Amino acid sequence: MSFEAKGIITAMVTPLTADYKINEKGLRKLVNYMIEGGVHGLFVVGTSGEFYGFTAEQRRDAFQICIDEAKGRVPVYAGVNGITTAEAVSYAQMAEEVGADAISVLTPMFISVTQAELYQHYADIASSTKLPMLLYNNVGKTNVNIAVDTVVKLSKIKNIVGVKDSSGDFTLTSEYIRNTYQAEKPFYVLSGRD
Structure with a gap:
């Protein structure tokens, strides 16, 4: 698997129409604006993209529109976040089907999990797809933190290629790097508050 995460990878918003449908024209315009501005990748339907407000069909549409409009100029990272492992697996498979370059997976939310359960959650998602996968630590949104030891263990899985840390805790980010x-x-190891 050849994969490289580098540069500025923008966490995109998802434009909507007045009746809450994906605004295809606006989304295509935004993709081009970002790429013409020099970004190196696009995070699509993540926390900034308000994944929690979309149906599976809307997510698929947003993934497909961004992939189509990016035209391979920059990688598209599909946000495959879900409350359950099964939900995240279904979104990971969807992202692979529509041609995403990689996936980003937030920790589970609304539930408390142990680090062992978190490991299994991510391992199960990784085994469901061939896509490169980024762990996504955003404790402020999920109240679940990925421990350094858990990241180290998960880094040994072939298609888990990195972690995006949005905790704002630079000591934690530096420990991810060091370990x-x-x-x-x-x-x-990517860092960004979004």
């Missing part, structure tokens, strides 16, 4: 720097394969 995965010498990994057997490239492992990317």
